[in-house]
Amino acid sequence: MKNKIIGNINSLINVIEKKKTVKYSVYAAALLIMFLIPKIGLPMFMVRILTMIGMYVILSLSLNLITGYTGQVSIGHAGFCAIGAYTSALISLNFGLNFFITALLGALVAGIFGLLLGLPTLRLSGTYLTIATLGFGEVIRMVILNWESLTNGPLGITKIQRPVFFGIELTSLNGGLFYLVWVLVFITTVIIYRIIRSKMGRALMAIREDELVATLMGIKTTNLKVYAFIISAFFAGLGGSFYAHMIRYIDPNTFTFDTSIMIISIVIFGGMGTIRGMFLGSALLISFPEALRFLQEYRFVVFGLILVLMIRYRPQGILGGQSKRDYKMPEGVNLDSIMKEG
């Protein structure tokens, strides 16, 4: 039943992608719908959730570049969001620059931190990178908490400027934030898509499939992993900046390990190495806590279960495993192959 539905969705997507006229009309319709959403008088909380979904699409796309396409697991992604958010908020408060400049700066600073973290750790196997990212996320939180002269410590930063676009303040009320985030999603998607379809993207996927063989084929694996890490951190910082200017308040507990787990759950759930999976994953996993209030307490347990069960029963994710680019987690040969009790 489930597979049938997924099969139907995929055949539909295939039809859409095959015929150009169909393809463009679908895109146009989607754009129109996106444009109308804030205008048709949906309840405010729905527009807010749709905005949040947009932010998580950016974050999961950024993590997907590392995890889904390069095969490296990062669970400190919230650290980059926090760097982006704080950089952007502090610059905008102290220098009064526009959101579009501060968000870019926040993303750039996050990218620099991605380089700093990536250089020492990416020479090693994936597990060490994972632990390092975990520690990194925690250290960032500690620094933000303790460096009070800069970050205002545990009190956080309040009254962050709203994004202003040609003199119009973008708020949830006038739908500005919704448009803004989806424009950012569009830009992120296009850039990530172009990277994946480029020579670099193919090299990243080669690393994912087999790092040793990739090296033998002349791919500079360490450099490429570092590049992927920088780009990923950049977009995570962008997402964080947006969040800071949307909620207008950040503190050291805004981006925690929970955020990192949510992002990685979206990536695994939607399908590692797919772009459409990130949209579906964000839509489902961000709206389900809202829809299922009674599950509120168990929300994070569900995220944990998603990780465990998806990896076991459908490692390619909901929408994964369709094209060559998707991560299929092929069954490798490993030492435990003998362990089956016959």
Next chain:
Amino acid sequence: MKKPKGGDTLLFQQIFDGLTLGMVYALIAVGYSLVFGILRLVNFSHGSVYAFGAHIALVVAVSMQWGIFPALLISIIATGFLGILIDKLSLKPLREKKSKPIAALITTIGVSYIIQNLLMIIFGSQSKWFPKIFNYGIIKLGSISVNSTQLFIFLVSLLLLIILTVIIQKTKVGLAMRAVEQNPKAAHLMGINVNYIVSFTFFLGGASAAIAGTLISGYYQVVYPNMGFIAGLKAFSAAVLGGIGVLYGSVIGGLVVGLSESFAVSYFGGGYRDAVAFVILILVLIIRPKGIFGKKDITKV
């Protein structure tokens, strides 16, 4: 920078604080090391297993008022079985499917998160009081005086690490463990029940984490669901520093991390207490990824 005052006694106190902490970290680190040795897998759920052990001890010692030794015992057994359960339910199926390492990695992250949040739902996220253990006041050793709690924690950890070493070096099970570590396939062909050995390893890891959890709870006198997060990170740093998969390496690594932490607290203040282990980890990864005593090369591409 605050210079600590008090001269030699304070210096000694700092060293002793560090050693005590370090021994407990070593106990947790052993769990990482054992599992890594056999499965070549960093068990991310280990930190939450440690928190689970502390909570079991809390239930037995505080809610049921049975005292500390029954608490320790029950916690060891329950947590050891939790370790086995984690392996049987989440990791064994992946081994049978011959999944890639990344699958096991993500699975253990998920398991850790499930355990941590279930603890939070059952016990609430606030910190809970835990009785001070081995509290016999101050013990005088010649001219120096040491806190009895610390001394006993140190001794208990040392004793357990010795017991673990004896198990691994001198018993038949230990021999089988070392054989599996060398080559699972060959061990299997020699008639060793590899799955049993893996379960036993997880049990040992869980048990030592439970002891560490109980000791640390009795030292700081608080228990909370997220306690395993940072402790796990520190212990992992210790394991990597000593060379993951090497037992005595974990002990040395634990002591170094504990001492660094103790000195960092007195020089930089408590705010950066937890950052030290991470800095050590990064430095080790840059300078010597296989650690001080590491025999096995970490796959470097």
